[in-house]
Amino acid sequence: MLHVVILGFGNIGSNLCNALYNSSQVSVIQIFSRNLITLPNNLKSISVTSNISEIKEADVYIIAIPDDAIADFSATLPFNDKLVVHTSGSVPMQAIDEKNRKGVFYPLQTFTKNNLVDFSEIPICIEAEEQTDLKLLKKLGESISKNVTEVSSEDRKTLHLAAVFVNNFVNHMYHISEDILKESNLDFKLLKPLIAETANKIKGLSPEQAQTGPAKRNDLKTIENHLHLLKDSPYKEVYKQMTEAIKKEYLE
Amino acid sequence: MLHVVILGFGNIGSNLCNALYNSSQVSVIQIFSRNLITLPNNLKSISVTSNISEIKEADVYIIAIPDDAIADFSATLPFNDKLVVHTSGSVPMQAIDEKNRKGVFYPLQTFTKNNLVDFSEIPICIEAEEQTDLKLLKKLGESISKNVTEVSSEDRKTLHLAAVFVNNFVNHMYHISEDILKESNLDFKLLKPLIAETANKIKGLSPEQAQTGPAKRNDLKTIENHLHLLKDSPYKEVYKQMTEAIKKEYLE
Numbered sequence: 044m045l046h047v048v049i050l051g052f053g054n055i056g057s058n059l060c061n062a063l064y065n066s067s068q069v070s071v072i073q074i075f076s077r078n079l080i081t082l083p084n085n086l087k088s089i090s091v092t093s094n095i096s097e098i099k100e101a102d103v104y105i106i107a108i109p110d111d112a113i114a115d116f117s118a119t120l121p122f123n124d125k126l127v128v129h130t131s132g133s134v135p136m137q138a139i140d141e142k143n144r145k146g147v148f149y150p151l152q153t154f155t156k157n158n159l160v161d162f163s164e165i166p167i168c169i170e171a172e173e174q175t176d177l178k179l180l181k182k183l184g185e186s187i188s189k190n191v192t193e194v195s196s197e198d199r200k201t202l203h204l205a206a207v208f209v210n211n212f213v214n215h216m217y218h219i220s221e222d223i224l225k226e227s228n229l230d231f232k233l234l235k236p237l238i239a240e241t242a243n244k245i246k247g248l249s250p251e252q253a254q255t256g257p258a259k260r261n262d263l264k265t266i267e268n269h270l271h272l273l274k275d276s277p278y279k280e281v282y283k284q285m286t287e288a289i290k291k292e293y294l295e
Numbered sequence: 296m297l298h299v300v301i302l303g304f305g306n307i308g309s310n311l312c313n314a315l316y317n318s319s320q321v322s323v324i325q326i327f328s329r330n331l332i333t334l335p336n337n338l339k340s341i342s343v344t345s346n347i348s349e350i351k352e353a354d355v356y357i358i359a360i361p362d363d364a365i366a367d368f369s370a371t372l373p374f375n376d377k378l379v380v381h382t383s384g385s386v387p388m389q390a391i392d393e394k395n396r397k398g399v400f401y402p403l404q405t406f407t408k409n410n411l412v413d414f415s416e417i418p419i420c421i422e423a424e425e426q427t428d429l430k431l432l433k434k435l436g437e438s439i440s441k442n443v444t445e446v447s448s449e450d451r452k453t454l455h456l457a458a459v460f461v462n463n464f465v466n467h468m469y470h471i472s473e474d475i476l477k478e479s480n481l482d483f484k485l486l487k488p489l490i491a492e493t494a495n496k497i498k499g500l501s502p503e504q505a506q507t508g509p510a511k512r513n514d515l516k517t518i519e520n521h522l523h524l525l526k527d528s529p530y531k532e533v534y535k536q537m538t539e540a541i542k543k544e545y546l547e
Contacts, residue, residue: 243491
């Protein structure tokens with residue numbers, strides 16, 4: 044049985060806590076949170092503290108707090124030579140303070156606090172300095188996911204960058220289209236099946252095979268009509284740039 | 296029983312044909328295609344012609360060919376005063392030749408020929424000049440979908456524009472991230488659960504509620520790291536523009 048303490052209870056912390064708590068191979072023995080938190084009913088048996096000196100002894104300490112607070116926070120931990128990992132895509136493992144054994148446990152997914160996700164398909168990217176720690180993180184990851192991979196800090200940075208394109212930027216595309224429809228009193232719901240199928244297609248086709256649309260087929264008339272429709276819209280530049288990017292990719 | 300002839304057997308034509316053929320209220324009596332086509336086994340009983348003078352009598356003729364060929368093709372049809380509709384998001388209804396009754400039957404979805412989609416959730420946007428034709432198109436739409444809406448040519452244009460953002464541009468984001476990973480020999484598969492969840496989130500949250508990432512939280516350090524990683528990449532400009540667009544939306 045692996046004993047785990049989770050440090051932080053935001054989007055990642057709460058999702059991770061829930062998944063690990065449900066694993067028979069893991070015992071989440073404590074949650075540390077500076078802020079007052081209310082545990083959901085199913086997690087009520089886990090002990091909670093906001094006092095850093097009360098943190099219990101465990102096999103792994105998982106830091107799940109904002110990126111820029113990880114380094115300083117890890118330096119305040121009142122113990123040595125324990126395995127301390129963070130969950131960030133963009134922070135190097137070395138950010139964790141020297142006094143403990145360092146590692147990373149990065150679930151490549153987007154989390155929202157009140158929307159618990161199924162971890163079984165989520166890639167968990169692990170990293171550690173020592174082989175025994177790597178083994179332990181692998182066991183911890185496999186207790187909740189079928190997809191645990193060793194990834195260096197350098198590669199993890201690249202993964203995080205690519206994730207920004209398929210998550211943050213894609214979501215902003217959803218926002219733009221919702222806004223365009225709102226202007227004409229059209230319901231964003233109409234696009235939801237298209238949004239679902241666009242993501243679904245990628246399961247079986249490469250993005251290149253799945254690409255369609257006026258830019259791909261160099262349909263200048265439709266592109267011109269769209270630019271005309273966008274008139275003084277703040278989204279005109281995004282349309283232009285994406286159209287040029289697609290044309291460059293497929294027509295040059 | 297509605298008798299339908301489908302003119303064209305590309306991505307939309309073949310998908311629509313399959314859906315209508317399976318409806319008990321519709322009989323697809325013929326497919327017209329200029330190119331030689333091989334029908335899949337389940338559609339083998341439908342008659343096929345490449346001779347425009349052999350087109351049979353029907354209640355609705357559905358043109359499913361490239362946008363810029365619709366007007367000319369509709370003028371070559373050897374009959375009058377029949378209901379002729381097209382399936383395009385961006386072509387006005389009036390593009391159909393005067394000699395027949397005009398209409399639109401636009402399924403708001405992305406289609407790939409060898410990937411049949413379930414029509415039941417797909418919004419079908421209909422338009423016609425005469426009330427009886429509109430009624431007929433409604434009946435036709437409801438035979439395959441729960442979501443049939445009357446949409447004007449003007450609004451359909453806006454829908455199509457918004458669809459370009461959530462489909463074509465989103466898919467290009469997938470392509471960019473695949474390419475970024477390839478450069479580092481990382482597997483695009485690692486991003487697939489994130490792609491699925493990003494689309495899935497939108498079922499219950501608005502894009503605004505779902506937005507996360509360095510641009511949204513003005514995390515300048517991570518943004519700078521990403522731009523550094525992108526060095527001379529052709530995708531640097533897309534990163535910059537999307538980041539600025541998100542910052543403008545949430546921080547100003």
